Amino acid sequence: MSNPTKILGDERRNFILRRLQASQAPITGSELAAIANVSRQVIVGDITLLKARNEPIIATSQGYLYMHASRPTGAERTIACSHDPNRTEEELLLLVDHGVTVKDVKIEHPVYGDLTASIMVSNRYEVKQFIEKIRSTNASYLSELTGGIHLHTISAPTEKMLDEAELTLRKANFLIDLE
Template identity: 30%
Template sequence: MDNRERRSQLYKMLEQGEEPLSGTYLSKVLNVTRQIIVGDVAILRSGGKKILSTARGYKLEDPEKGKEFWQDLNCQSQNMDAAELEDELNVVVDNGGIIHGMTLSHAVYGIIRIAMDLYSRRDVRQYMDRLRKEKGLLITALTQGKHTLSVETRNKEDMNALKEGLKGMGLLVPCESEKTTL
């Protein structure tokens, strides 16, 4: 087996491996020294292959790891009160979402952005406690309940779950491509 074939075989083993494969194991299977494996991994990486070195061996980088899903979700409630806002925020965090902020668009005041960074029910509760302490109107009253949540999830499934939760509450406004005509 020549160098190119060996590197191809090494990469196939990493693709099929469920767990990290040690340099010692790879060197035995491919009948070369561990140092050759180190060099082959370096060459594969220089060619764009995403190979991670861990304490337990080599493995391919998970294509979904570190890949977040961001979306701005348009929501509306005609009579939103603090309890409904809290329920809305909890639906997002309960389904794996992070709420980075809320954006409102007002005819006079323009674009209003509110940083939130809510990761959990505890964060939501603390946010709502601060809001209730101020005893003011909800800012969504300025826009008749229309607002956009900037949400991040770890994967598409979490994003779909939280969207379904918001739909179930009657808060999610479908985007133009999702609207149906009568």
């Protein structure tokens, strides 16, 4: 559903902000562009300006998401993993099958230092979308820059769910043994 006239400047950025704040699901740049009757690149610039105003917007593989301030619920931890790129889908599926959300991936780059990318997958469908986007764009996984070594921030409703997911990853030789 496209607007016949363009929404301009600050009015468009305020519109984008309200739209993201009202949505519980990510919204793609293409969707926002169609509604505002501008190019996707204009939306990318608008998101950058909103982030510069300290709006908590993150870009996920499914689109833009406004991170609402909320009370912490459930459990969260960081895990250290290592594997070949061809095992990424297997790793993510093992996690989401335990009710875990994979929030991000982090690596330590020799030049740039710590690099973090949002993943935000919590079910098989989102994992499939993420993997398909990597394949269709011929993008590399961040972990390819570090020989497969990377961190994930994971969350779940309970610590027990995280413990069970970690145990499964350990049995499948995904976790780096820190002992």
